[in-house]
Structures are given as C-alpha cells and as structure tokens.
Amino acid sequence: MHTDRQDTGSHDLRHHGDAEVRDDGARLTDLAVNVRADTPPRWLRERIAESLTGLAAYPDGREAREAVAARHGLPAERVLLTAGAAEAFVLLARALRVRQPLVVHPQFTEPEAALRDAGHTVDRLLLREEDGFRLAPDAVPEDADLVVIGNPTNPTSVLHPADTIAQLARPGRTLVVDEAFMDAVPGEREALAGRTDVPGLVVLRSLTKTWGLAGLRIGYVLAAPETIEELERAQPLWPVSTPALAAARACVQPQALAEAAHAAHRIAADRAHLVAGLREFAPDGLRVAEPAEGPFVLVRLPRAAAVRRHLRDLGFxxxxxxxxxxxxxxWLRLAVRDRTTVNSFLQALDQAMVLSQH
Known part of the structure; x- marks a missing residue:
C-alpha cells in the first residue's frame, strides 16, 4: 500500500453503478447496483405510503432521530439524519475544519469527490491486491487529520477488523467509517456504530441498500454531539422528507432488524454460491478478491471491458x-443476487469471456 498525494487520477469519481443500467435498465438484469433485490418490502412501502397524508406539514425528524439513537443505544444528540449517506459526505467536507484529509482506496468515491469539491487537497492511501486490500494502520500518515474508510469496503468487499480501524484514532483526527453495507454482514460483526470510546469517530449508515430506498434518500451519522452540531449547521432546513423519516422509523424497529439479519445470512449464502461459480473460471485468468464479506464481489479478469460489453449484450x-x-x-464489481439469477449470469459470463477473445 502507498500514499498518493499528487495524482488526482483519471478516475471518474462521479461514476456509480446506476450509470450501468440507466439507459437499458428495463432489459438488463442488474448486478451493477448494490441495492438488495426485491425491495422495499410490502410492509415498508405501506408505512411510507401512510406518511403521505402528512405532506402538508414540514418534516419533524425528532421521532426518527430518537428511534435511530435507540437502535444503537445512543442519546439522540449523537445522531444526525441525512438524505442518504452521500449527503453526509458533503456535510463532512464542508463543515469540518480539516487541513489534510486522506481517503483509503479502493472505496466508494463520493467522499473524495465531496472533499475535492469543497476545495480540499486529498491524500489517497491505495491498498493493494497482493495484500488482500487490507489496511495496515501504520500506513496512514500521522498528519492526516481526517481519514475515511469503508467497512465493509465497496468495491473490495473487505471487512476490516473493528480494532484495526479503531487504531487509526488520534487526538485531533476525525475518523470517518462508512458502514453503509454493515447491516448486510451477519451479526454486524466489526461494526463501530454505537461506540463512544473511539475519539473522533464518525460512523455513517445508509438505509437505502438493504431496504431498497435509493430513490427516497435516507441515512444517518453517528458521532460526538459537538460534531453532530457542526454538521447540522451545514444542513439546509428540513433536509429529510416526511416519507424518508417514516422509513427511518420503520427500518430500525425490532421486526425490521430481524428481517435485515435474516437477509444478511441469505446474502452470505448467495455470495458463497456466486464465488464458487466464479472460481470455476480461474483457468481462464479470473481472480476473485477474497474473502468477500459484503453484498458484492470484486473480480479481476482479462479483457474485462470487453467482457462487460458482451455481458450487456447478453442482458446483464x-x-x-x-x-x-x-x-x-x-476489474469488475458484481452485486450478489439469488441463485437462479447467479446461475444465469455465470452462463452469460462464460459466453462473454469466449466472445471477448475474438
């Protein structure tokens, strides 16, 4: 792993998985977007629909904030509701007074994009395939006063030990941990959400992935009260809509948490099936980044760009x-789907890899 202070790179930090399906989504089976399939469930749609009778009033987020706080065993002043985790990255970039931010890559690119848009010069710590894309805490420079890391990390699907991440904490440093996919990990092991013993810790959570609410935009920040106050001052008035607040309350209730826990175990089984199928392509040069712990898998294969185009022609x-x-x-990232979909995808991948050779 190494730190890159100069290269802003040719990477398109604003490219996201939805771009892969935007034009032809109706005919494509989507393994590009990391939102759980067949969501939101009916009961959640009904709860959101019930909130529509209250649209004449301005949104009141107090109940939702209390519900999220209770879910993590925290006081409400440690919670800030946001229009998805993406808004939280913008607030962090604009509100916090930092001199030397660092983003651990490969990971979700929106944190760096938000920091650059706010005028910051951003360092990158690039984790390497040969190290399993795993973090060594001493690789983070001491002068970094804001460090951003995902856990589990998108797109590598690496789940870093909570103790390893906690070692990054320093006096005067803000440690931002993006846990947008943590509820897809059975038992949410290695989660830092709810911890108050790690100085400078800021945890971001999203409700859009597990519950299929990307179009509604709802997430939250967990941090020390003084940090929450700084971020809240940077928010516009009424940033989270009434339907999104209803969703937040619903998704942190015990029944919903039990459903999410069940889904996490199902995702783990479906991911194991996908990885087992992908390993069959090892003789053709395909490598899976393992162990994968998120609801997606990162693979490296020859002629990946051509393979992706052929997969698109084949409906994926x-x-x-x-x-x-x-x-x-x-490199390609593949969202975990049910076994029937995965089996069809693996057949298409076989065809696409053959076609890419011609």
Missing part, C-alpha cells in the same frame, strides 16, 4: 472497476 449489467482509484480496467 455489471459495475466497471476502473473508476475506483487503485483499480484499473481489468
């Missing part, structure tokens, strides 16, 4: 990897 959308700093055009 996958996420290109070359927009992530630290990766190149040989």
């Amino acid at each position: 959308a996958v996420r290109r990897g070359d927009t992530f700093p630290g990766l190149d055009e040989e």
Whole structure:
C-alpha cells in the first residue's frame, strides 16, 4: 500500500453503478447496483405510503432521530439524519475544519469527490491486491487529520477488523467509517456504530441498500454531539422528507432488524454460491478478491471491458472497476443476487469471456 498525494487520477469519481443500467435498465438484469433485490418490502412501502397524508406539514425528524439513537443505544444528540449517506459526505467536507484529509482506496468515491469539491487537497492511501486490500494502520500518515474508510469496503468487499480501524484514532483526527453495507454482514460483526470510546469517530449508515430506498434518500451519522452540531449547521432546513423519516422509523424497529439479519445470512449464502461459480473460471485468468464479506464481489479478469460489453449484450449489467482509484480496467464489481439469477449470469459470463477473445 502507498500514499498518493499528487495524482488526482483519471478516475471518474462521479461514476456509480446506476450509470450501468440507466439507459437499458428495463432489459438488463442488474448486478451493477448494490441495492438488495426485491425491495422495499410490502410492509415498508405501506408505512411510507401512510406518511403521505402528512405532506402538508414540514418534516419533524425528532421521532426518527430518537428511534435511530435507540437502535444503537445512543442519546439522540449523537445522531444526525441525512438524505442518504452521500449527503453526509458533503456535510463532512464542508463543515469540518480539516487541513489534510486522506481517503483509503479502493472505496466508494463520493467522499473524495465531496472533499475535492469543497476545495480540499486529498491524500489517497491505495491498498493493494497482493495484500488482500487490507489496511495496515501504520500506513496512514500521522498528519492526516481526517481519514475515511469503508467497512465493509465497496468495491473490495473487505471487512476490516473493528480494532484495526479503531487504531487509526488520534487526538485531533476525525475518523470517518462508512458502514453503509454493515447491516448486510451477519451479526454486524466489526461494526463501530454505537461506540463512544473511539475519539473522533464518525460512523455513517445508509438505509437505502438493504431496504431498497435509493430513490427516497435516507441515512444517518453517528458521532460526538459537538460534531453532530457542526454538521447540522451545514444542513439546509428540513433536509429529510416526511416519507424518508417514516422509513427511518420503520427500518430500525425490532421486526425490521430481524428481517435485515435474516437477509444478511441469505446474502452470505448467495455470495458463497456466486464465488464458487466464479472460481470455476480461474483457468481462464479470473481472480476473485477474497474473502468477500459484503453484498458484492470484486473480480479481476482479462479483457474485462470487453467482457462487460458482451455481458450487456447478453442482458446483464455489471459495475466497471476502473473508476475506483487503485483499480484499473481489468476489474469488475458484481452485486450478489439469488441463485437462479447467479446461475444465469455465470452462463452469460462464460459466453462473454469466449466472445471477448475474438
């Protein structure tokens, strides 16, 4: 792993998985977007629909904030509701007074994009395939006063030990941990959400991935009260809509948490099935980044750009990897889907790899 202070790179930090399905989504099976399939569930749609009778009033986020706080065993002053985790990255970039931010890559690119848009010069710590894309805490420079890392990390699907991440904490440093996919990990092991013993810790959570609410935009920040106050001052008035607040309350109730826990175990089983199928392509040069712990898998294969185009012709959308700093055009990210979908995808992948040779 190494730190890159000069290269802003040719990576398109604003490219996201939805771009892969935007034009032809109706005919494509989507393995590009990391949102759980067949969501939101009916009961959640009904809860959101019930909130529509209250649209004449301005949104009141107090109940939702209390509900999220209770879910993590925290006081409400440690919670800030946001229009998805992406808004939280913008607030952090604009509100916090930092001199030397560092983003651990490969990871979700929006944190760096938000920091650059706010006028910051951003360092990159590039984790390497040969190290399993795993972090060594001493690789982070001491002068970094804001460090951003995902856990589990998008797109590598690496789940870093919580103790390893906690070692990054320093006096005067803000440690931002993006846990947008943590509820897809059985038992949420290695989670830092709810911890108050790590100085400078800021944890971001999203409700859009597990519950299929990307179009509604709802997430939250967990941090020390003084940090929450700084971020809240940077927010516009009424940033989270009434339907999104209803969703937040619903998704942190015990029944919803139990459903999410069940889904996490199902995702783990479906991911194991996908990885087992992908390993069959090892003789053709395909490598899986393992162990994968998130609801997606990162693979490296020859002629990946051509394979992706042929997969599209065969009806499957996958996420290109070359927009992530630290990766190149040989990488693809695949969202975990049910076994029937995966089996069809593996057959298409076999065809696409053959076609890419011609």
